[in-house]
Amino acid sequence: MEPDWLYRLIAALCYNPHGGSGFSFTRADVLDMDLDEARHHLAWLDEQRSRESSAIRAATRKRRR
Helix, strand or coil: CCHHHHHHHHHHHHHHCCCCCCCCCCHHHHHHHHHHHHHHHHHHHHHHHHHHHHHHHHHHHHCCC
């Protein structure tokens, strides 16, 4: 496993933007996960952020009309 990929995985799963989607995982939580679990959470997070982005774009379009 590439160290850079692991650092990015930890950052992505620990990062919780204010008012946005994210987890409350600590670095220790992520390091305790098996790789499949971490990948699952990362995929879910990507999908969730995509859904939120689409919802924001749709709401913006409605306001312009």
